[in-house]
Amino acid sequence: MQITIDDKIIYFNVQYSNRTKIEMVIDPSGHITVKAPTKTPPEDIFRFLKSNANPLLKLYKKLENREWISSNKSYNHEENFLYLGKPCKLDDLLEFVPETDEEIQLQLKKFYIAKTKEIIKKRVKYYEKIIGTKAKSFTIVESSGTWGTCNSMNVLTFNYRLSMAPMSAIDYVVIHELCHTFHMNHDRSFWRKVGSYDLNYKENEDFFKKFGGVMTI
Template sequence: MEIIEFGNSTIEYEVIKSSRKTIGFEVNPEKGVLIRSPKNLSSHQIKEMVKKKAGWILEKQEKLNEVKSKPVPKEFMSGEKLPYLGRRYRLKVTTKDIQGVSLRLYQGKFQIEVSNKITKEDRRELIHQEVINWYKKHAATKLEERVNKYKKQVGKEPAKIKIKEQKKRWGSCSSLGNLNFNWKIIMAPMSVVDYIVVHELAHLKYPNHSKDFWDLVGTIIPNYKEKQEWLRINGKQLNI
């Protein structure tokens, strides 16, 4: 690790040299500050370039510090809470003489019933999968409802609506006109869900992120930048 001092701040960075022709700067949430450099640059030359870029690096680090980390995995026990459409509902888990696991959102709680024949070793994973299935089912219903609400304003009809497991995207629009949504978005507030829906519907009209695209999104969701910021800060929290 290399270090520079900039005002009252210290910047640690790692240099990765390769056959590239230009120097690149990256602020990574896991790996820190990475400097990708051509092989012919000396340590002194790189350090001078890092000093010139220090303000940008510190700004990026500050933004990353705002991002909330991924939550601790649930044990799926009574008293824990799960998010749904921006609210957090307490779990009530009971053991009964039934088959498998059942789940419903009732009277302000996620009520989970578990077979008394299921071992403690299998219990957590079976409940976890049932919770995911519940989210996916309700995401399919709710997202179709929101697409139907906004498609007339956008002026485009999707070919299909699909609910998927996507690691890095909240939604996508295929060349076939299909809209794909990450099921985890159903944990976010409805206003954020609506932004994702309008964003992907707008891609049916404008495949890129052009000015026309953002103008269309802005006419329907005027404060869409607030929703982007919410996702940037809270996105990792949409997990179980």
């Protein structure tokens, strides 16, 4: 979403939940998230943002030269799409950009599936040796709720959108799922094992909380 304050267009995302008041969160990269109670009218959110005009305008001045990543893509040549954590244009990702939005979206999905499969294959093999385990197999899937899974048969799945994340965050998901071959739940032993192979796993986990909403096609 976006709001105009003093002729400046400021972009933000909204997260609805069972809360009692509206709150604004600005992460270190400058992305704005408005956390609002469920069914909050848009006009209340805009009113809240206008009441915080000064910090928003200061942020705009600081970040006006940065690239913006939208959660709702428009498929024009100015739109940004994430790849390995960096904003890219359509021309950077596709050899040929189709004419229709539907075909562009289809080609983007094929691109991310192929890249994610290529990356995951290498990283699973790499971390299997380090962790001392073996996955039975892995597949690349479309999921709105998870970035990776591991079942009791040691079959792994990975979200095709993972290649939108930085390599450190991708590695975290790989490590996370491989550690589930030892611990199927998320008890202390599991997190100790994850932490022994990824010292920054909390920061990498936070990446998906902060940017998962804009990792879209």
